[in-house]
Amino acid sequence: MGKKLVFALMLAAGLGAIFYGYNESTSITSRVSKAVMGSHSNEIMFYYIGGGIFALLGLFGLVRK
16 A cells, blocks of 8 residues: 555656646746747756656556556
């Protein structure tokens, strides 16, 4: 049961990081940065990629027998 809790927390943290990255990408400073540079900042991409990996690992751990 303890491992399932860890994987559930990983899933929640990953989804939280993705959500936080999305909120950051819609901020005014991010929009200006995207308009000037043509893409999102590295920090936002790290939230998306890291959150996705963390969420997938958590989900895999939860559905695995």
